[in-house]
Amino acid sequence: MKDHKIDLRKTESRLFQVAAELLATAHDQKGLTAVMSAFVDSVEELAGHREVACRAGCSHCCVLNVAVLLPEAAVIAAWLEMRTPEGDRELLLDQLRKQAVRVRWMEDSERIHRSTVCPFLDQAGRCGVYPVRPLVCRGVTSLDQAACREVLDPSVFDSSFAVPMDTTRKLVIDTAFCALAHALDQQKIMSRSIELSAGVSIFLGRPDLVRSLLLGEILPESLWE
Numbered sequence: 001m002k003d004h005k006i007d008l009r010k011t012e013s014r015l016f017q018v019a020a021e022l023l024a025t026a027h028d029q030k031g032l033t034a035v036m037s038a039f040v041d042s043v044e045e046l047a048g049h050r051e052v053a054c055r056a057g058c059s060h061c062c063v064l065n066v067a068v069l070l071p072e073a074a075v076i077a078a079w080l081e082m083r084t085p086e087g088d089r090e091l092l093l094d095q096l097r098k099q100a101v102r103v104r105w106m107e108d109s110e111r112i113h114r115s116t117v118c119p120f121l122d123q124a125g126r127c128g129v130y131p132v133r134p135l136v137c138r139g140v141t142s143l144d145q146a147a148c149r150e151v152l153d154p155s156v157f158d159s160s161f162a163v164p165m166d167t168t169r170k171l172v173i174d175t176a177f178c179a180l181a182h183a184l185d186q187q188k189i190m191s192r193s194i195e196l197s198a199g200v201s202i203f204l205g206r207p208d209l210v211r212s213l214l215l216g217e218i219l220p221e222s223l224w225e
């Protein structure tokens, strides 16, 4: 399939409108989950589905830092809460908090070198939150697995090798991230981004904060310190 040309300004404007209209209807966790799912559907439709080399079980890139907007973190937390037996939730929360501390000041190169993988990666190398994975993860694709192996080899520090990817998809999804942040601002909802494990641990530990977030309250700084 050939790359289709996209008008990024129009794409951002359209996705901003979609996000703003959807967010205005979200008042609780269930509503937010529905809103984010509908937003992602719109994004995916615009991003297209070019044949890529990425496959379930290929997880070379799941070692890179991932930033999420707070609603993305809240949706992942709710998804995990539903699927994690009650007795295992404290352990999961503890693992996420430890990961957040571990990666807080780590550059991508250090994470690669130390093989500090995403806490949601399962034993088979699959994404454990795939249906609700962050926009950033959706935007990273590869057209060449060998290039991923080379670039993300932990024994090579600061590899300069580049991975060919579906750049149209990446541009659309980066644009979607900005459009969502812009729509959050418009709805007076906090639009800050946060490292993935830190963000998810906040809402997994305090699901009540979702309502506060949607009401436009400023969540306490102590949550990300």
Ligand code: SF4
Pocket (backbone or CB within 6 Å): 061, 062, 063, 066, 118, 119, 120, 121, 126, 127, 128, 129, 130, 133, 134, 137
């Ligand atoms: S959320 Fe999923 S796709 Fe993203 S880095 Fe983690 S395991 Fe990989």
